Amino acid sequence: MNGETKPGQVREITSPANPAIKEIRALALKKNRDAGKRFLAEGLKLVTDALEGGWPVHALIYGKRMAGEAHVQAIAAKARARGADIFEVNDKVLAAIARRDNPQMVLGVFGQRWMPLASIRPEGNEVWVALDRVRDPGNLGTILRTADCVGAKGVILVGETTDPYSIEAVRATMGSIFNVQLARATVPAFLAWRKESRGLLVGTHLEGAVDYREPDYSGQPVLLLMGNEQQGLPAELAASCDRLCLIPMDGKADSLNLAVATGVMLFEIRRSVLKLSTDLRR
Ligand SMILES: C[S@@+](CC[C@H](N)C(=O)[O-])C[C@H]1O[C@@H](n2cnc3c(N)ncnc32)[C@H](O)[C@@H]1O
Known part of the structure; x- marks a missing residue:
């Protein structure tokens, strides 16, 4: 993070104007998230999920009021062992980072993960979701959470979409951002990949x-579009569906x-697959 900080150190910060905090606050903008391939996750559950899932961690921020809590210290120790900067901050700094009142007491800065589309080779009963130009971060976060709930493998973002690593989208995933793989593609790249991939491409259309x-x-991989x-769905994508x-x-x-x-679609697909598979949770 900031040049003054050595990885792993615990620093107490009391001003939102501190350069390291300004750098974290800058992650509110997509261009800064893209530049550093980083994003912010809020709350003990999300931060714990991310650390347990082995996500790259760059910084851990916790409220001074929680400094004495064993679970906060445990998580800070884990992040520190992975080379993250550790910031102990007051409520004002927490609210400035989260950009809201009553912020979560623990936040983390993590590295983004994207799968190259070419590396996705659907097989078995796998379910993948593809989203054409999804615009609303709440919708995207909810879809990632729902995909996680049915055990889908991942979500492919097609065309210009909202950023799954925005704070709003990450919030709406309730932690599922760490459980579902993400890829992105232009329409031509998606259509070319589709031609080479196995499985049923199911589109939804009014x-x-x-x-x-x-x-x-x-009995086959399903890709839900x-x-x-x-x-x-534009005509070109609709025409590519089985x-x-x-x-x-x-x-x-x-x-x-x-x-x-x-x-609705994912649970129907799950229901259909469950007739043959006992692998999935009931
Ligand atoms: C809000 S709808 C889009 C409505 C848009 N005005 C249209 O003409 O398609 C967003 C997406 O949800 C899915 N969808 C919504 N309602 C649906 C339905 N009753 N049947 C199938 N797909 C539906 C489709 O994938 C649709 O493109």
């Missing part, structure tokens, strides 16, 4: 011809929310 409960999703919140499914709706709403539709 004009889908197939009821989402009809296909047998078992979801459309953009405003525009739905099946284009509709979730039938009553009522007057035009469509389901993207994250809700993804959840």
Whole structure:
């Protein structure tokens, strides 16, 4: 992190204007997250999950009020052993980093992880989700959390999407950001990769011809493709799907929310696969 700090040291900081804290606060901007390939995770659970998952850790920040807590010291020791800077800070600094009142008492700066698309080779009963130009960080975080809940392997972000490593998206994942693999691709790269990959590509569309409960999703990898919140799937992506499914709706709403539709699809796929597999949790 900051030049004044040697990795592993514990530093007490009382001002949000401290250069090391300013550097952490700068992670609120995507360009800074991209430049350093870093992001901020808030809360003891997320920080613990990240450390247990072996994620690269650059800094651990905790509230001075919690300094005497054994679990905070344990986590700080773990992060310190991995070379992270350790910052003991007051409430004002915590609120400035989290950009809200009542911030979490423990925060961590971690390294981003991206899988190269070419290294993804779906096999067996694996489920992958692909999202076309997802815009809303809350939707993306919720989808990552839902993908984790059904044991999906990962999420591929297609085209210009919101950043899964933004603070809002990470918050919405409730820790699942550390359990689900992430990749990104342009539309042409995604379509080229798809041609080389095994499995069923299932798109969802308001004009889908197939009821989402009809296909047998078992016995092969499934790649679920979801459309953009405003525009739905573009023709080029829709045309690449083996099946284009509709979730039938009553009522007057035009469509389901993207994250809700993804959840409905993922649980139906899981239900279909469970008929044959006992590997998954019931
Ligand atoms: C909010 S909807 C998009 C609505 C958009 N106005 C459209 O015309 O497609 C976002 C995505 O959720 C999925 N979706 C929402 N409701 C659906 C439904 N009833 N059946 C199938 N997919 C649905 C589709 O992938 C859709 O692209």
